[in-house]
Amino acid sequence: MTDVPKDLSEIGKASKKTIFGKKKIRKDGAEGKIVNVEPVEKLQREDRNMWICYSSRDSMNTLKLYESLKSKLEAKEWIFDGCPRGTMYDFYEEYLRPFGALLVKMEREGMLVDRGYLSEIEKIAVAERNLAADKFRKWASKYCPDAKYMNINSDAQILQLFFAGRENRDTPGETLPQSKTFRVPNDQSVAPEGKRTSKFRTIKLCGIVENPEVTFSSSVSLDTLKTWPELPDQDVEEVSLYGTAYEVFGGGKKGKEACHAIAALFETRSIAKLISSFIVPLQEDHISCKEGRIHCSLNINTETGRLSARTPNLQNQPALEKDRYKIRQAFVAAPGNSLVVADYGQLELRILAHLTNCKSMLDAFKAGGDFHSRTAMNMYEHIRDAVHEKKVLLEWHPQPGQEKPPVPLLKDAFGAERRKAKMLNFSIAYGKTAKGLSDDWKVTVDEARDTLKLWYRDRKEVSAWQKRQKELVREKCEVYTLLGRSRHFPNMTHAGSSKKGVERAAINAPVQGSAADVAMCAMLEIERNVRLKELGWRLLLQVHDEVILEGPTESAETARAIVVECMSKPFYGTNILKVELAVDAKCVKSWYAAK
DNA sequence: ATCGCGTGCCAC
């Protein structure tokens, strides 16, 4: 703890060693250079396209960059939702500089983390991980003794066990050897006969598959292996429910054991991931200062204008079912305080509706209710008929005295169709193709293409808009967000991807970037709100379409209402979009409770 | 020991 600065204002004076105690220095050396709590603009990092990069903790020295960029910004026209508004320097003055200042405040504020809770769940997680790991090792070592000491986290070792001697279908010519030696950490302090224990030991792994011909045509990869165990529900003695591994290991009891062992392997890995990525780092001193608050760095350094967060990245904490140890429960309000957690509903889809001016989508949002159900209805005639004949309900708001809906809900009666519609809603903005869908749904490409056509059937404006973005990127090498941020694509290639890849990115960038614009405006609106400030509420974190504030519990409800208002009308108290902005907000004691 | 890179996986 002595290495941790008392507060953030001391950080700038400290050396990298004292700040980051261990070896957490990035390869670009960002941490070490400047850690400054004063707003310092960092503009146009060479390797990024978007206009402004801004951060307190990650800033490099920037006055020079600022001057050179000012002229660059002044030379670029600013088009706000289709209307000329001056230059991008005006945009910078009005939005980005205040936003940057706000990010600095949020970084300083930090989020309170319950480290006692984390250490409790760490014990449980470690025990469960070890249990699963032992289960797998015990099984595998029946076929290959040294598997007892293998590193379950090593892809190479796992692949060697399951695919020894096999040629990789995806990379013809590459064949794994029958057996291979690995150097592994000697965690279990196993001393070879007559020798003292050493830090490493060498093990020899050979194939454990009994009937390799069963899986001969599949590819040598972890993805393939993942599909092997398909475990039946408990107490179901239906052999056919077991997956590939059942056959591969000779069926019967041995086959079942194999399925359970492989499941244990992936369970081990997923628990290990939770421990090493979240539970452990969140407890480390060099991130969390003594008051127990964690200060991540919030950066505007993405291609689309979203924020990114690092050291630690608080934007990828496990959510929902994947959060088996309820990690989000460790993010709490200070005593006497509460959190307001507010998020937009289907923000990117609403943006897409606005940008494309798609009547069907705009109508669906105007009608309210379950958007995915409405999409399913518009896609399938038989569902439309059922709705017209009042055989199913699109959505249902229970009246007092009613316990269940008079007729089935669409999402129950046509669950499969709604799931498809929902997946399409999420995928289309990303540029997903029929091929990708066919893989996901395990149907032919033609069938996937037909389903895609159904989605686009009443959304012609979307295809037209996507076509226009492709033209834009071809003609001007740029596409634009709602507020006029641009994403530049030099030479129609980026990150080594193909022309098609650029087109997908060009379709996605305005949607993702405009959503980021809305989120930024909402945060500025919240920051400008005098009442929230008087009541003592502070923004702590943004996760793309979600914001978290902390303040006194007694005013939590008031604050919640104000936040909803700010987010619904994020453009100086108005909403310039053609769609409503739906906001869901909760007053809670921990992040987990907001689910 | 330390690096750079590839892979996999967490989020929205």
Add this chain to the structure above:
DNA sequence: AAACGTGGCACGCGAT
């Protein structure tokens, strides 16, 4: 050739 966009980061492993 690839087939879903934007991120951060832990880990293994070969090279230095």
